[in-house]
Amino acid sequence: MRSVSILLTFGALGLLACSHATAPAHQAPAPAPLRQDTSHAASGRQQAPDATAPKPYNQVITAGAVTDSGVFTVHRIGEKLFYEIPKAMFGRQFLLVADQRGTIRGVRYAGEEISNRIVVWERMGNRVFLRIVSYAMRADSTQPVARAVRLSNIAPIIMSFDVASWHTADSSAVIEVTKLFTTDVAELNLHQLGFRIRRLDPARSVVERARSFPRNVEVSALQTFEVDSVPGPAGAPPNRSLNSITMLMNYSMVLLPDKPMIARLCDDRVGYFNLSFEDYDQDLVSGPRGCFIKRFRLEPKDPGAAVSDPIKRRRDVGAGVPRGRV
Numbered sequence: 001m002r003s004v005s006i007l008l009t010f011g012a013l014g015l016l017a018c019s020h021a022t023a024p025a026h027q028a029p030a031p032a033p034l035r036q037d038t039s040h041a042a043s044g045r046q047q048a049p050d051a052t053a054p055k056p057y058n059q060v061i062t063a064g065a066v067t068d069s070g071v072f073t074v075h076r077i078g079e080k081l082f083y084e085i086p087k088a089m090f091g092r093q094f095l096l097v098a099d100q101r102g103t104i105r106g107v108r109y110a111g112e113e114i115s116n117r118i119v120v121w122e123r124m125g126n127r128v129f130l131r132i133v134s135y136a137m138r139a140d141s142t143q144p145v146a147r148a149v150r151l152s153n154i155a156p157i158i159m160s161f162d163v164a165s166w167h168t169a170d171s172s173a174v175i176e177v178t179k180l181f182t183t184d185v186a187e188l189n190l191h192q193l194g195f196r197i198r199r200l201d202p203a204r205s206v207v208e209r210a211r212s213f214p215r216n217v218e219v220s221a222l223q224t225f226e227v228d229s230v231p232g233p234a235g236a237p238p239n240r241s242l243n244s245i246t247m248l249m250n251y252s253m254v255l256l257p258d259k260p261m262i263a264r265l266c267d268d269r270v271g272y273f274n275l276s277f278e279d280y281d282q283d284l285v286s287g288p289r290g291c292f293i294k295r296f297r298l299e300p301k302d303p304g305a306a307v308s309d310p311i312k313r314r315r316d317v318g319a320g321v322p323r324g325r326v
């Protein structure tokens with residue numbers, strides 16, 4: 001009897017192995033059992049409309065909107081600011097520069113840069129993400145290590161927006177971006193200066209101006225921060241009788257060129273400003289480092305001339321840019 005049971009066991013295992021060998025590689029899963037629908041719709045009650053669902057264009061961008069066209073179309077409706085982002089601009093890289101147009105005594109100087117970031121706008125369904133792109137880690141996209149580098153350097157989402165409407169003419173996404181300039185986004189405001197800030201107060205912050213140009217969007221905002229104390233001038237103690245700082249900030253979002261400049265390697269023997277990064281194209285065990293010099297894109301209008309005016313690359317056509325020589 002023991003030998004018969006062993007034979008039966010081996011026979012069952014053989015049949016199981018044969019059934020697996022002849023089964024298709026991607027067998028469809030069994031359908032899930034039916035479940036009773038307990039939603040409001042099934043019980044005869046109407047579901048509440050989704051407040052975040054896109055609305056018709058004319059219900060969002062009303063007749064009272066003040067509109068300016070450029071790389072994005074911007075709309076001002078009261079204190080609200082809307083961006084109308086064309087489909088072709090999603091995934092494109094922009095340089096987002098924040099500087100202080102106006103400040104108070106003791107907090108640096110008007111016109112100084114606070115931060116600069118490379119950002120991309122990304123759409124996922126009815127949501128739009130603003131992400132910061134970092135080049136601190138790099139690898140040739142044709143190399144096997146490139147995927148590991150990409151997965152180790154995910155671009156953080158610094159803000160998410162609901163699509164308020166679609167402009168059906170070119171599938172542009174309309175989003176309200178007021179909160180980008182009137183709420184606390186640490187990557188883009190005074191947190192970059194290093195002194196202690198409690199929070200940005202949205203009730204005392206407002207978008208002052210918004211303009212759009214062929215390759216850039218300029219936004220100015222009054223931002224009020226709650227602080228422990230207001231820094232004093234050089235050598236003076238902080239002013240602890242004030243606990244608020246109001247700054248006039250300017251945000252320049254500039255579309256980066258389709259064809260970037262050729263990178264130039266830096267050399268410690270030459271005094272250029274430079275940018276360091278981790279270069280995983282180098283087959284080194286520890287500390288793969290690369291370094292490029294910082295350069296300005298000056299291109300002559302007349303390449304054949306001995307001396308030529310440069311091609312102007314203005315950040316804001318309303319600002320006077322002095323003419324130079326290349």
